[in-house]
Amino acid sequence: MKAERVSRIATTEFVTRYLEAGRPVIVTDAMEDWPAFGQWTPDYFAREYGDWKVPVYGHYFDLLKLMKLGDYIRTYMGSEPPPDIRYVRWFTLHQPVPNAERFPWADEVFKLLQPQWSHPYFLPTDSYLFPFCPPGRTLDVPSETTVPSKALYLSCKGATTNLHLDYWGADAVLCQLHGQKQLVLYSPDQTPLLMDPATDAVRGASGGRRVVDIRNPDRAAFPDFDKAQPTVLDVLNPGEIAYIPAGWLHHVDTLSDSITLTWNFVHLASWRNWFRFLTNEPPASELADIGHILLDDPRRLH
Numbered sequence: 001m002k003a004e005r006v007s008r009i010a011t012t013e014f015v016t017r018y019l020e021a022g023r024p025v026i027v028t029d030a031m032e033d034w035p036a037f038g039q040w041t042p043d044y045f046a047r048e049y050g051d052w053k054v055p056v057y058g059h060y061f062d063l064l065k066l067m068k069l070g071d072y073i074r075t076y077m078g079s080e081p082p083p084d085i086r087y088v089r090w091f092t093l094h095q096p097v098p099n100a101e102r103f104p105w106a107d108e109v110f111k112l113l114q115p116q117w118s119h120p121y122f123l124p125t126d127s128y129l130f131p132f133c134p135p136g137r138t139l140d141v142p143s144e145t146t147v148p149s150k151a152l153y154l155s156c157k158g159a160t161t162n163l164h165l166d167y168w169g170a171d172a173v174l175c176q177l178h179g180q181k182q183l184v185l186y187s188p189d190q191t192p193l194l195m196d197p198a199t200d201a202v203r204g205a206s207g208g209r210r211v212v213d214i215r216n217p218d219r220a221a222f223p224d225f226d227k228a229q230p231t232v233l234d235v236l237n238p239g240e241i242a243y244i245p246a247g248w249l250h251h252v253d254t255l256s257d258s259i260t261l262t263w264n265f266v267h268l269a270s271w272r273n274w275f276r277f278l279t280n281e282p283p284a285s286e287l288a289d290i291g292h293i294l295l296d297d298p299r300r301l302h
């Protein structure tokens with residue numbers, strides 16, 4: 001149940017062994033030259049960005065309120081958190097929404113933080129389907145402004161991201177800058193035990209009804225839950241980057257006050273996986289997002 005861990009992995013090897021195979025892995029040495037690693041602490045964010053308003057969520061992608069980042073850090077981090085545990089998920093803009101101007105997106109802060117980290121060395125720099133980056137062009141994650149989004153996650157001890165699949169059939173990297181998180185990953189063959197089969201394209205936005213809550217399972221709705229076996233149950237440590245392939249249901253518990261940077265993408269090497277997602281009746285809203293991003297978004301790379 002431990003994750004595979006690798007270091008000094010060549011991009012070609014990462015592509016064939018993990019991206020193409022849709023297999024999760026943790027890369028342990030990809031942040032060594034990032035100034036961010038070591039510098040990004042709750043104190044640092046409270047000091048530098050404490051007055052910025054951020055979206056605050058519960059255990060799911062359920063926006064609850066906006067707060068000043070400094071207030072979140074002072075209220076929820078450091079000591080025993082209050083009982084109403086909350087989670088800061090600060091995304092870059094990923095779709096045109098009516099309130100986009102007022103919603104505190106993370107694009108500005110990512111611009112300011114850009115010099116402090118770099119493209120994870122094991123990730124390819126071209127041949128992405130989403131955001132589209134053809135062979136020969138260069139995609140650099142820190143300076144990338146095209147969607148799918150990047151995000152900064154600040155979460156206090158006890159904060160959780162309940163079981164879900166990522167949007168848009170996208171793979172994810174979770175870069176753990178500070179604190180520890182426990183990852184629970186289920187391979188796609190376990191999905192029928194964990195998700196309502198009638199709604200197997202439904203993602204996190206389902207509010208948890210159609211995906212089992214593994215910490216408080218509703219066995220009437222998910223009678224086969226106890227048969228499900230996670231492939232990975234492991235701790236993600238500071239300095240480590242987890243690769244989570246599309247289609248792997250995942251649940252994340254914050255073990256100590258944490259800062260995580262995430263990015264979603266679809267690479268050409270996983271085209272089969274994405275084709276499966278696109279042809280498997282994904283929610284119309286996700287298809288519309290993908291259409292916008294690939295066809296209409298002026299920020300696209302092509």
Ligand SMILES: O=C(O)CCC(=O)C(=O)O
Nearest residue numbers: 153160161166252260262
């Ligand atoms: O780090 C976490 O809490 C979960 C991140 C995640 O799975 C996501 O952003 O989709």
Ligand SMILES: [Fe+2]
Nearest residue numbers: 165166172250
């Ligand atoms: Fe996720």
